[in-house]
Amino acid sequence: xxxxxxxxxxxxxxxxxxxxxxxxxxxxxxxxxxxxxxxxxxxxxxxxxxxxxxxxxxxxxxxxxxxxxxxxxxxxxxxxxxxxxxxxxxxxxxxxxxxxxxxxxxxxxxxxxxxxxxxxxxxxxxxxxxxxxxxxxxxxxxxxxxxxxxxxxxxxxxxxxxxxxxxxxxxxxxxxxxxxxxxxxxxxxxxxxxxxxxxxxxxxxxxxxxxxxxxxxxxxxxxxxxxxxxxxxxxxxxxxxxxxxxxxxxxxxxxxxxxxxxxxxxxxxxxxxxxxxxxxxxxxxxxxxxxxxxxxxxxxxxxxxxxxxxxxxxxxxxxxxxxxxxxxxxxxxxxxxxxxxxxxxxxxxxxxxxxxxxxxxxxxxxxxxxxxxx
Amino acid sequence: xxxxxxxxxxxxxxxxxxxxxxxxxxxxxxxxxxxxxxxxxxxxxxxxxxxxxxxxxxxxxxxxxxxxxxxxxxxxxxxxxxxxxxxxxxxxxxxxxxxxxxxxxxxxxxxxxxxxxxxxxxxxxxxxxxxxxxxxxxxxxxxxxxxxxxxxxxxxxxxxxxxxxxxxxxxxxxxxxxxxxxxxxxxxxxxxxxxxxxxxxxxxxxxxxxxxxxxxxxxxxxxxxxxxxxxxxxxxxxxxxxxxxxxxxxxxxxxxxxxxxxxxxxxxxxxxxxxxxxxxxxxxxxxxxxxxxxxxxxxxxxxxxxxxxxxxxxxxxxxxxxxxxxxxxxxxxxxxxxxxxxxxxxxxxxxxxxxxxxxxxxxxxxxxxxxxxxxxxx
Amino acid sequence: xxxxxxxxxxxxxxxxxxxxxxxxxxxxxxxxxxxxxxxxxxxxxxxxxxxxxxxxxxxxxxxxxxxxxxxxxxxxxxxxxxxxxxxxxxxxxxxxxxxxxxxxxxxxxxxxxxxxxxxxxxxxxxxxxxxxxxxxxxxxxxxxxxxxxxx
Numbered sequence: 001x002x003x004x005x006x007x008x009x010x011x012x013x014x015x016x017x018x019x020x021x022x023x024x025x026x027x028x029x030x031x032x033x034x035x036x037x038x039x040x041x042x043x044x045x046x047x048x049x050x051x052x053x054x055x056x057x058x059x060x061x062x063x064x065x066x067x068x069x070x071x072x073x074x075x076x077x078x079x080x081x082x083x084x085x086x087x088x089x090x091x092x093x094x095x096x097x098x099x100x101x102x103x104x105x106x107x108x109x110x111x112x113x114x115x116x117x118x119x120x121x122x123x124x125x126x127x128x129x130x131x132x133x134x135x136x137x138x139x140x141x142x143x144x145x146x147x148x149x150x151x152x153x154x155x156x157x158x159x160x161x162x163x164x165x166x167x168x169x170x171x172x173x174x175x176x177x178x179x180x181x182x183x184x185x186x187x188x189x190x191x192x193x194x195x196x197x198x199x200x201x202x203x204x205x206x207x208x209x210x211x212x213x214x215x216x217x218x219x220x221x222x223x224x225x226x227x228x229x230x231x232x233x234x235x236x237x238x239x240x241x242x243x244x245x246x247x248x249x250x251x252x253x254x255x256x257x258x259x260x261x262x263x264x265x266x267x268x269x270x271x272x273x274x275x276x277x278x279x280x281x282x283x284x285x286x287x288x289x290x291x292x293x294x295x296x297x298x299x300x301x302x303x304x305x306x307x308x309x310x311x312x313x314x315x316x317x318x319x320x321x322x323x324x325x326x327x328x329x330x331x332x333x334x335x336x337x338x339x340x341x342x343x344x345x346x347x348x349x350x351x352x353x354x355x356x357x358x359x360x361x362x363x364x365x366x367x368x369x370x371x372x373x374x
Numbered sequence: 375x376x377x378x379x380x381x382x383x384x385x386x387x388x389x390x391x392x393x394x395x396x397x398x399x400x401x402x403x404x405x406x407x408x409x410x411x412x413x414x415x416x417x418x419x420x421x422x423x424x425x426x427x428x429x430x431x432x433x434x435x436x437x438x439x440x441x442x443x444x445x446x447x448x449x450x451x452x453x454x455x456x457x458x459x460x461x462x463x464x465x466x467x468x469x470x471x472x473x474x475x476x477x478x479x480x481x482x483x484x485x486x487x488x489x490x491x492x493x494x495x496x497x498x499x500x501x502x503x504x505x506x507x508x509x510x511x512x513x514x515x516x517x518x519x520x521x522x523x524x525x526x527x528x529x530x531x532x533x534x535x536x537x538x539x540x541x542x543x544x545x546x547x548x549x550x551x552x553x554x555x556x557x558x559x560x561x562x563x564x565x566x567x568x569x570x571x572x573x574x575x576x577x578x579x580x581x582x583x584x585x586x587x588x589x590x591x592x593x594x595x596x597x598x599x600x601x602x603x604x605x606x607x608x609x610x611x612x613x614x615x616x617x618x619x620x621x622x623x624x625x626x627x628x629x630x631x632x633x634x635x636x637x638x639x640x641x642x643x644x645x646x647x648x649x650x651x652x653x654x655x656x657x658x659x660x661x662x663x664x665x666x667x668x669x670x671x672x673x674x675x676x677x678x679x680x681x682x683x684x685x686x687x688x689x690x691x692x693x694x695x696x697x698x699x700x701x702x703x704x705x706x707x708x709x710x711x712x713x714x715x716x717x718x719x720x721x722x723x724x725x726x727x728x729x730x731x732x733x734x735x736x737x738x739x740x741x742x743x744x745x746x747x748x749x750x751x752x
Numbered sequence: 753x754x755x756x757x758x759x760x761x762x763x764x765x766x767x768x769x770x771x772x773x774x775x776x777x778x779x780x781x782x783x784x785x786x787x788x789x790x791x792x793x794x795x796x797x798x799x800x801x802x803x804x805x806x807x808x809x810x811x812x813x814x815x816x817x818x819x820x821x822x823x824x825x826x827x828x829x830x831x832x833x834x835x836x837x838x839x840x841x842x843x844x845x846x847x848x849x850x851x852x853x854x855x856x857x858x859x860x861x862x863x864x865x866x867x868x869x870x871x872x873x874x875x876x877x878x879x880x881x882x883x884x885x886x887x888x889x890x891x892x893x894x895x896x897x898x899x900x901x902x903x
Contacts, residue, residue: 018549040720050881057866058889131624131717137453203624204716220803220826223855234826236804241829308776308822308833310806319822321809336807344858356627356719373881 018355022051028125029369033346033362040354045347053373060333065091065300066164068333073159075337076371078118079313080156081110084163086320089244090309091165094302094324101246102290103167105283108246109180110150110162112276116187117146118314119269119276122366126266127198129363130207135197142187149179165300167293180284184277195270199263208263212349212361215260222345226316226338227268228365232260238312250282265364299328315339315366339371396692399515426518430507434656439469441655441705448709479644484547487641491545496642496649498538503656505531510663511585513673513694524585525577528664529570532619535657536562542650543638554637557720558621558628564727568615571735575608575742576601576668579751589672596671600751604742609669611735613707616661618723620654623712627720658708659701666700673697758832761800765793777822779833787821787836788847794823794832795852801827805853810863812892813837817844817869838869848874866890 020033030051036044056071063071065087072083085107092099120143127135147157153173154160162169198204214224219232229236237254239247255271257264302324310319316338323332342365350361405425409418443458443466450457458465484492506528511517521527536559543555579601580588591597597605618625629637639650666672673693677685718726745751755778759771762780769790770781782790794802802823809820821834838844848871850856858880860871865880868888887894894900 016549053881055889127716131626132713132715134453134713137455141454198716201716203718203722206722207716207719218854221854223805223853236826305775306779306820317806319807321807321820321822323811332809332811334807334809336809340858340862341855344855348854354719354721 028363028367031367031369031372033358035355035358037355042350042353042355042358045350045358047343047346049343049369049372051373052370054370056374057333057335060330062329064328065302065330068330069164070161072335073161074370075335075374076313076315076318076339076368077158078121078368079114079315079318080158081107081114081160081162082311082313083318084161085111085245086309086311086318087322088163088165089311090307090320090322091300091302093309094305094307094322095165095296095300097166097294097296099167099294100290101288103292103294104246105287106168106172106292107163108250109280109283109287110154110160111245112279113146113149113180114160115276115314116273117143119273120146122269123194123198126363126366129359130198130204132198132201132204138197139194142190145183145186149176149183152176152179166296167291171292172287177284177287180280184280184284187273188277191270191273199267199270205263207357207360208266208364209261211262211353211357212364213259213261214345214349216258218345218348219260222348223341224316224345226313226342226366227255227272228265228342229316230255231257231264231268233258236317238310238317242310244309244311246283247279250279252279262360262364265366269366301326301328302330313338315368315371316342335374337371337374339367339369340374343367343372397514398694402515426508430504430518434504434507434652437659438652438655439473441659442469442472442651444702444705445655445709448706449713452710452713473648476644476648481644481646482641484641487547488545491541492641493646495538495542495545496646496653498541499535499653500649502531502535502538503653503660506660507656509585510660511589511667511672512697513692516694517586520584520586522582522584525573525583525588525664525668528585528660529566529573532657532660533562533566535653538653539638542642546638546641548641551638551640554628554640558638561621561625561628561720561723562619564724565615565618568611568727568731568735569619571732571739572608572612572615573664573668575604575735575739578739578742578746579605581746585667585672589667589674592671592674593677595677596669596674598669601742601745602751604738604745605669607734607738608742609665611731611738612665612669613704615727615731616665617658617708617711618727620657620661622654622658623708624715624718625723626712627717627723658705662701662704662708663697665704666697670700670704671696672700754830758800758830761797762790762794762832766790777831777833779835781835781837784836784838784846787834788849788852791821791823791834791849792852794834799828800830800832801825802832803827803853805849805855805859806831808856808859808863810867810869810890812867812890814892816841817867819846819863819869821849844869845872846870847872850874 016037018035018037020035022030022032032048032051034046034048035042056075059071060068068087069084072087073080075083120139124136124139124143127133127139150160151157153176154162154170214228214232216233219229219234224232224234225236233256235254235256238244239252240254252275255268255275257268302322304324304326307322307324308319310317312318317336318338319336321332321334321336322330325331346362346365350358353361406418406422409421413421446468447457447465458468461467461471483489508518509521509524509528511520539562540555540559543551543558546552576588576597577583579597580591582588582591592600594600598609601608617623621628629639639647642650673696675685675688675691675693675696677688755773758778759773762769762771766782766786766789768783768786772779772781780790794800802825804824804826806822806824809822811818811820816837816839818835818837822831823834824831836846838846844867846869848856848860850860850871850873857875860874861877861880863869864871864877865882866888867890871877882889889896
């Protein structure tokens with residue numbers, strides 16, 4: 001096929017570009033946004049990424065399957081356990097290994113705790129971006145309780161590397177159930193305060209309602225999943241569509257709104273925290289006895305073919321695509337990360353809003369930059 | 375000769391020494407007479423002015439020091455943590471450590487900046503603050519300049535600080551500073567109106583612009599109680615407009631660090647930045663002091679009608695304690711605002727002023743005038 | 753629609769397509785010139801309605817490059833996999849599907865950046881993570897003595 005070369009023309013008149021540099025207090029990481037302004041109105045945003053590109057996909061081609069787990073932790077580090085789960089499920093599906101219930105239930109509980117702590121960090125940093133700096137301290141203080149639970153069981157606070165092909169790395173700590181139950185009881189009583197401080201505050205509402213509206217067709221066309229997509233009405237929760245681990249035996253609601261503005265993206269995450277607590281409640285008392293690890297071969301070789309696993313991280317849909325040619329190293333691993341796709345819509349929904357709104361919108365899409373760059 | 379004047383001064387004191395705290399005018403009279411008796415009037419006045427200048431410099435520095443550490447402690451209290459507590463007892467010497475650090479910092483000269491204006495801007499804000507501080511009544515007899523247009527002078531002079539802000543932004547020769555200075559300037563100028571109208575409400579109630587008379591008129595009751603509804607409304611509007619005027623609290627979009635990295639004072643470093651920083655805190659002190667003077671009775675103690683015993687206990691506390699107590703209470707309120715609320719966007723800020731506060735203020739002035747006419751105040 | 757019905761639909765649009773009833777989702781392999789029209793049909797027809805482009809994956813097969821599209825329908829809930837290969841390795845070119853799904857913009861830029869496959873009619877085809885001094889790292893014949901340790 002012949003190549004059709006197209007020139008890209010940028011309109012330079014009357015536009016004033018500023019650079020929200022790789023180092024900026026509110027872009028949550030090394031993201032560079034070149035913003036073209038007309039006065040205070042944003043006309044065009046061009047994200048420049050790649051500052052933390054580590055070549056994870058290329059690295060995966062030269063390591064074994066259990067070693068990929070430790071790389072996936074570091075992609076979206078706030079959903080580390082869920083990223084691990086994705087690769088483990090893909091490998092277990094390829095090898096057709098039957099996973100006992102105990103492992104599934106523990107995996108689900110850890111994933112939901114991960115989701116809660118990720119949304120807590122979102123709330124804390126979003127409040128801080130909006131100017132209510134107190135939210136940062138309150139949110140992170142409660143997040144420490146979840147991180148303490150993780151540390152006791154897995155050894156790591158945020159980068160857990162807990163799931164592995166065949167089960168879990170270690171069994172849960174004897175205190176695990178008790179501490180999780182205590183935390184759920186405490187956090188349920190405190191979550192209404194989070195709501196009240198920001199959602200009920202008139203200044204916050206003025207700054208977020210009606211800003212950055214994302215319509216349903218655009219959400220689907222741009223592939224926005226996770227709470228950002230569900231706030232626009234896109235029913236994309238993989239835990240409901242293709243249930244994995246223990247999600248087929250718990251009842252929970254998918255949090256859907258139709259307005260699709262910044263406020264509802266924020267609300268969707270607060271509601272999701274409640275739903276996560278409901279899921280944990282249903283599972284924490286009935287963890288069945290059993291092994292925490294299924295014996296696998298020392299060298300894992302996937303049969304030839306292509307395997308695709310979708311999981312729901314705290315930010316959206318993470319897909320792992322593994323193409324194997326029968327060796328112990330995969331031939332090609334591709335991670336479809338939710339933040340990478342969500343970044344594509346930033347330009348579209350920020351058009352014709354003010355620069356202060358850009359902070360609100362970028363914060364509500366909840367980026368984790370290492371996930372964009374991989 | 376110096377010893378002569380001091381001994382002359384002290385000998386004219388006819389009361390026990392602790393009564394000074396209740397009425398500083400005896401001390402100031404004594405010093406005045408002492409100086410005039412041994413020097414020519416020109417030198418007497420000059421030395422008095424020097425004394426007042428030095429006292430104010432010390433006062434400015436001490437208040438600035440105290441307010442910085444107070445802010446950090448109040449912030450920590452709301453955020454459920456301890457503030458600075460390593461340096462000095464309860465962290466009280468933290469500001470001194472910060473000041474020493476800022477003094478050591480390099481004053482980075484900007485290549486393409488307008489040198490003279492760049493250096494002038496911090497001094498303008500400081501000078502304006504001094505001019506305002508001189509006119510406030512700190513206690514009985516502690517009133518440096520008692521104009522008959524006292525409060526009008528205060529508003530007029532404090533408006534000049536916007537020049538310092540705009541100069542800082544313009545002469546920094548940087549996109550971010552300019553945007554920040556423009557926003558700041560627009561905000562300050564808009565909220566001047568609300569402050570002025572709120573103050574006019576009180577002037578209508580008091581019948582005079584002279585600060586000492588306003589304070590005297592509150593001897594029987596603070597204006598916030600005397601003028602009930604319109605005075606209370608004016609107090610609230612004044613607090614809101616005051617925090618907006620000083621670029622603080624929920625109105626600090628112009629220097630919000632997550633938006634435009636410090637706004638108009640981005641390019642300043644070292645002692646010049648310290649000036650802007652201090653000036654912001656002293657501005658807040660001025661706003662609170664004026665609020666305390668106009669609405670909360672200045673240095674008047676809290677009397678309740680005919681409760682003689684209660685009133686005498688209240689009188690026991692010296693007047694300048696009352697003044698500073700009220701001022702710090704208002705400062706505490708202003709600090710709480712900053713750490714509780716998210717920020718308003720710049721256009722929402724201006725909408726708040728022009729579409730909401732200004733009409734409410736105008737109506738409030740009318741109501742107050744009507745009240746005074748009909749004599750429906752206490 | 754289930755797997756067989758999808759297979760029949762694709763065959764009716766494009767008789768040359770090779771269909772494999774894969775383990776999870778039906779896999780359709782088409783020639784590179786026909787991908788765009790098949791994708792458009794899959795997107796627009798009421799029975800299939802594949803409006804959600806889940807993932808575009810670039811693969812280096814050794815002799816040519818391939819691109820794999822995972823599509824999903826938000827209305828019907830089924831998924832399909834489209835595969836295509838470029839015709840040559842030296843100058844790999846494919847047609848862009850940005851006009852069908854907006855999300856393809858970033859995905860195709862990534863494939864271009866890491867593998868070197870160009871997409872015609874892409875609105876803004878530039879390097880994404882790396883700058884022009886890098887080659888195309890995800891290719892199997894990429895050699896970098898300094899940064900890559902090969903056993």
